[in-house]
Amino acid sequence: MEFDTIAAISTALGEGGIAIIRVSGEDALEIVDNIFKGSKKLSTVDSHTINYGKLFDEHGNVVDEVLVSVMRSPKTYTKEDVVEINCHGGLIAAKRVLELVLDNGARLAEPGEFTKRAFLNGRIDLSQAEAIIDIIRSKTDRAMNIALKQVEGQLSKQIIKMRRELLEVLAHIEVTIDYPEHDVETVTHNLLLEKSNSVKKEIERLIEVANQGKVLREGISTVIVGRPNVGKSSLLNALVHENKAIVTEIPGTTRDVIEEYINIKGIPLKLVDTAGIRETEDLVEKIGVERSKKALEEADLVLYVLNYNDTLHEDDLQLMEILKDTNVIVIINKTDLSNQLDIEIIKELLSKSPIIYTSMKEEIGLEELETAISQLFFAGNIKQDDFTYVSNSRHIQLLKQSRQSVADAINSIEEYIPIDMIAIDIKNTWDALGMIICDSVSEDLVDQIFTQFCVGK
């Protein structure tokens, strides 16, 4: 047993009913015991038993009623101790449980990691090795794409800013250590305390933001498109009205994008740029062709609305060209009016897409649309896999880790611990933040020292 303990949700996301959180590794039993109360401690039960009980959070509140399978090494999938928590209620509960497990010392599993362990521990035969490599490679590539997307985003801007501040402080501390006789001002306790507190506050803010939308944030990113006056905003209102949308504002972005989250048959949908639709009725008009193209390419699901009572326009043909390789549901609205639309062309151009006929005015077709969305999801057509979600849980975990490190630093500063030790905690904060944006090269520090200070004999 030379691996740490890992955990992940092992059932597909979004499915209703039961979700399973799998924990594997030396400390699996101990970690789950920390949050589980049943008739017996899990560390005392027999192997390969299912145990009923409740999970509690750090404040002693019940999180879920669960069945926990305990499987001791070596007769398990990974050949390590494995605990599987079967919890109720789909995604939200599953994520909450996973988070608890992570808070108690497990590490979020990397793509294909359970299988990798199974292989390395001799559980899986040779012929499967190549397949595992493919999983790791492809999932990692996708994760990297997502990571890259986030690099352009608000979160990474904040993190880069915090890291730059920390790096300056670190370089300042380090230069006074490595060049004690140079006339570099010493880093004062007050300055350190001030910087650390401001970073801690910012990290806490990010965690809070992450928590607010943490489940919904990771829904299927959905864009509604179509020419003006085809009924996009009626569709939006109908979906939102029926499903009690939760609106979150993302402050500080260049434009105030509003994202609304709705839950359709257990599937979380994130409706992107709904403000744009409400204000101008036209995404393309509002944010320009290039950006709307990008929005469409990044979307997990596109709802494409057309007017039954109008002919196809040049715009529509262009749009269909862009959309032909995406997950799109065609919505032909205003069926209460007469048919002007050449539906055969649409069928030809978007041959893989389901077509739903609606009349928002008469409230017809909404049920069919929701069914189509859920079918698309369960049939596995939507590429949304556990990755958007994994990277976000990972972020929250790393943010928590960096909050802990910076809190340790503040503690030490207040106790007047020597500055080189405080530097250890500050460096850990910097590293953890760096892992969020996949960047942790310590050579940066040496570079910073010599850019910021003029030292040397």
Add this chain to the structure above:
Amino acid sequence: MSMGYKAGDFGCIVVGAGHAGVEAALASARMGVKTLLLTISLDTIAFMPCNPSIGGPAKGHVVREIDALGGEMAKNIDKTLIQIRMLNTGKGPAVHALRAQADKFAYQNEMKSTLEKEPNITLKQAMVEKLIVENDVVKGIITRSGAEYYSETVVLTTGTYLRGRIIIGDLIYESGPNNQQPSINLSHNLKEIGLNLVRFKTGTPPRIHRESVDFSKMEIQPGDEVPRAFSFDTKEYRLDQIPCWLTYTNFHTHMIINSNLHRAPMFSGAIEGTGPRYCPSIEDKVVRFNDKPRHQIFLEPEGEFTEEMYVQGLSTSLPEDVQIEMLRTIPGMEKAEMMRPGYAIEYDVVVPTQLWPTLETKKIKNLFTAGQLNGTSGYEEAAGQGLMAGINAACRALGKDPVILDRSQAYIGVLIDDLVTKGTNEPYRLLTSRAEYRLLLRNDNADLRLREIGYKIGLIDENRYQAFLLKKNQIESEIERLKAYKVKPTSEVQEMLKSAGSSELNNGTDLATLLRRPEVTYDMIESLFPGLSEIDSAVKEQVEIEIKYAGYIEKQLLQVEKMKKVESKKIPEWVDYKTIHGLSLEAREKLSKIQPLNIGQASRISGVSPADISILLIYIEQGNKNMELNQHGKTE
């Protein structure tokens, strides 16, 4: 080259007798290997071509490590120092660092005498021009005078001599440091046998005559009053120390530099080598930090019986006349008599990623390289590498397992791992910030970290080892005592706490818990609750540090444990990165080049992602299983 003749057989030949070479030769000889040490000049053994000082943060740590392992540098400086200080005393124990001013001439003489007394060393003056290599295995060397020496191993420590070129303004000539003969042919030979060389640059400031300096305009920099030493075994301390002096450059100095930049080789393009950022020339400092009104200048004596003084902070390759003009703008140096000009020197460097962590070259078996030749800068960095190259060359000659220090054991481990895993684009200087386990790699505990290893390989004798064991036991038992000793809130205890500015006790506790309070020191505790026997101050220091910083030490130990796990996963020799499907292109190239020994080292290579590591692990496991199956097939 003259007619060849067979001149002798050895277990190890060391080429170069600078700080790396002397450690390599002494280590090899003391481990019982017949060793030949060759130098271009017997008058420049352990020569300090730059500043007359040893130690400082990270560098001083290395000197202590060398001593713990059984090397010579610490002893030699203790015998020849004219001043010693502990730096960073206002900071935590991990970054306390010793620095000494050396009498550089005494330092050389003392080291030469030590070498001459070593029975297993043959010390000779010779210019090595060629390696004897057969089928990519080194067999010996040939000198300019035609002597052919054969050996099981060769350690190259050529410093800045390889194709050395001195630059002073527009004056440029082929030379080793301080106008020594450069080594030209050996450089060509190294290329011929397939080593990749690059060009680095470093520099040194002018020296001036002590009598021409007005010290009343400078600040005195005395040594410490408490006795200090680098070596764990030194018992005699020098108390009458010689001071250094501090002054500053000013607007006039900078003006002279700025108006002569067109004559500065750094900016005119005459210098092609990469210089170190941490050891910038004064012209570099003035240009890059033009808003800084002044730069520090330290005057350091070159020795006790010489009038020459080293002008620290004024490293330069400006023309001689500009150097004189510039010197005379500095307070106290208005009448400075320059005895030697500063200069820049360019030299060839072996790209260090061509080395195994033992410092053996991957290309040529039994050939080791160490010191400035490997792209480092500094006497201490050179000595640390020399010691390890010497140890590993000896181990090879003796058929023993190599010795590789990891990043949690020693700064020497950090240094060598950085060099062979990451390489370097400029002369490499150790910094405490390069060590991720800095709190464990302290100046005070180098013996606890490394003496066991020194003893095992035969560089630490029985007496020194027994003294070390005694110290170690005392530390352990004293820590135990403090942990077990319960105290009640008696008036004595409350009084002590009050006077220390600490809050009073409400309940009983133990002495260790008490010592963990920032305001409480070991001495306070000892005065109230003395131990059974008198213990050494070094033991007290250890006890205090280990108890006071236990939380932080624990945290780092946990990280080390994780690191050791991956470090213990060896990468077998049959691994062929080019055939591993799924590795990224960059990872494939880098891994093939570096050929890491274990998964830990592989993961430190830039451009190798965690996914690449996972794939590598699976590939290795797959290969192992395949081999098992094949073996099975054969036996059946």
